[in-house]
Amino acid sequence: MSSSSDCSGTNVLQESSSSDSKNADLLQEYIHAFIISKVVFSACELNVFDVLAGSEVPLPLTAISELLGTSIRGTEILLDACVGLKLLKADNQNGEVLYKNTELAHRYLRKTSSKSLFSSIIHYSPNVFRKMDLLTDSVKQGIPVCKMQHGNPEDAFFNLYRSEEQMIEFLQCMESSWLLFDKEAVMSAFDLSSFKIICDLGGGTGTLAKVCDAMYPTSSVILYDLPEIIQVTQEHFISKGDNRISFQKGNFFKDPLPDADLFILSRILHDWDDDTCLKLLKKIYMACKPGDGVLIIEMLLNEDRTGPLIAQLTSILMLVVTDGKERTLSAFKTLLETAGFKDIQLGANGKIMEVILARK
Numbered sequence: 320m321s322s323s324s325d326c327s328g329t330n331v332l333q334e335s336s337s338s339d340s341k342n343a344d345l346l347q348e349y350i351h352a353f354i355i356s357k358v359v360f361s362a363c364e365l366n367v368f369d370v371l372a373g374s375e376v377p378l379p380l381t382a383i384s385e386l387l388g389t390s391i392r393g394t395e396i397l398l399d400a401c402v403g404l405k406l407l408k409a410d411n412q413n414g415e416v417l418y419k420n421t422e423l424a425h426r427y428l429r430k431t432s433s434k435s436l437f438s439s440i441i442h443y444s445p446n447v448f449r450k451m452d453l454l455t456d457s458v459k460q461g462i463p464v465c466k467m468q469h470g471n472p473e474d475a476f477f478n479l480y481r482s483e484e485q486m487i488e489f490l491q492c493m494e495s496s497w498l499l500f501d502k503e504a505v506m507s508a509f510d511l512s513s514f515k516i517i518c519d520l521g522g523g524t525g526t527l528a529k530v531c532d533a534m535y536p537t538s539s540v541i542l543y544d545l546p547e548i549i550q551v552t553q554e555h556f557i558s559k560g561d562n563r564i565s566f567q568k569g570n571f572f573k574d575p576l577p578d579a580d581l582f583i584l585s586r587i588l589h590d591w592d593d594d595t596c597l598k599l600l601k602k603i604y605m606a607c608k609p610g611d612g613v614l615i616i617e618m619l620l621n622e623d624r625t626g627p628l629i630a631q632l633t634s635i636l637m638l639v640v641t642d643g644k645e646r647t648l649s650a651f652k653t654l655l656e657t658a659g660f661k662d663i664q665l666g667a668n669g670k671i672m673e674v675i676l677a678r679k
């Protein structure tokens with residue numbers, strides 16, 4: 320509070336009550352944020368946005384609840400919350416409210432939209448949401464929920480990949496999350512054309528391998544992941560047009576790495592603690608020839624820990640689901656230098672996702 324007050328203290332009181340009210344609003348927002356997530360999750364799980372998209376005209380509550388097979392009371396409350404969240408539009412026509420999707424919901428929340436985030440949402444609810452319930456315990460113990468619950472020492476992926484269905488669900492979530500980042504900007508943050516063999520380690524569904532393949536036609540691209548993931552990816556995420564990409568199955572901690580000039584680690588290091596990251600980086604360093612590189616793609620925390628909020632919240636997610644965390648650029652530099660890498664450069668920003676290139 321900076322302004323001076325008159326002898327009655329009026330300005331001070333006014334300012335104090337306005338900042339109190341802003342703080343109260345902010346806290347209300349924080350306290351209710353989980354309800355917002357759950358409204359979005361439930362609306363998707365119930366196919367609200369697909370049902371509305373399937374109708375040529377806006378629909379009344381009774382028709383929507385019949386199509387969804389849900390109660391009138393629950394549906395009305397859910398639809399109204401979606402209106403408040405700007406996911407639906409409500410139009411009162413002679414006392415009857417008609418609902419339709421907003422552009423935002425139509426584009427991102429329908430199952431069949433080309434920009435659909437539906438898979439991420441279906442993975443978050445209930446899987447991640449339930450784990451979040453144990454955040455306090457995770458903070459106390461410093462370990463992910465899977466290690467608390469199963470009492471086993473296995474890594475997050477061992478626990479995540481319990482069935483083919485769970486694998487596909489996680490991979491779809493990874494794939495759809497790239498809709499929120501600019502993957503072309505990420506892959507062009509540096510000119511990678513001098514690297515003739517590019518290997519995407521833990522490349523999942525091959526999202527970046529495909530971009531790399533299109534952007535650097537004179538390089539060959541290897542997609543490397545756990546054997547079961549390569550199999551699922553080849554069956555579900557790779558099309559005939561991706562025939563220039565080759566595949567290698569393996570565990571990057573235990574098995575030999577492919578011969579390559581550049582190793583991509585996209586959203587890999589944030590899954591692991593510092594010692595494990597170092598073990599992997601040292602292994603990559605040993606596989607590199609002088610001049611070869613490693614390309615790290617991750618969100619970066621500000622050096623002064625002030626943000627960005629999305630990286631701080633993703634770090635919370637990493638705490639409950641993995642042994643890792645988001646890091647600052649200097650933390651990555653320390654890891655890379657300790658592993659032996661030099662010429663560490665930060666590339667142009669790929670919107671949220673940052674790109675670091677280092678060489679042997």
Ligand SMILES: C[S@@+](CC[C@H](N)C(=O)[O-])C[C@H]1O[C@@H](n2cnc3c(N)ncnc32)[C@H](O)[C@@H]1O
Nearest residue numbers: 476493521522523544545548569570571585586
């Ligand atoms: C968070 S996902 C990132 C996927 C992809 N790089 C991206 O950015 O979309 C982590 C990936 O690492 C793979 N992975 C985990 N442990 C692995 C291991 N020991 N060896 C090889 N791949 C592994 C997972 O199967 C998964 O595809």
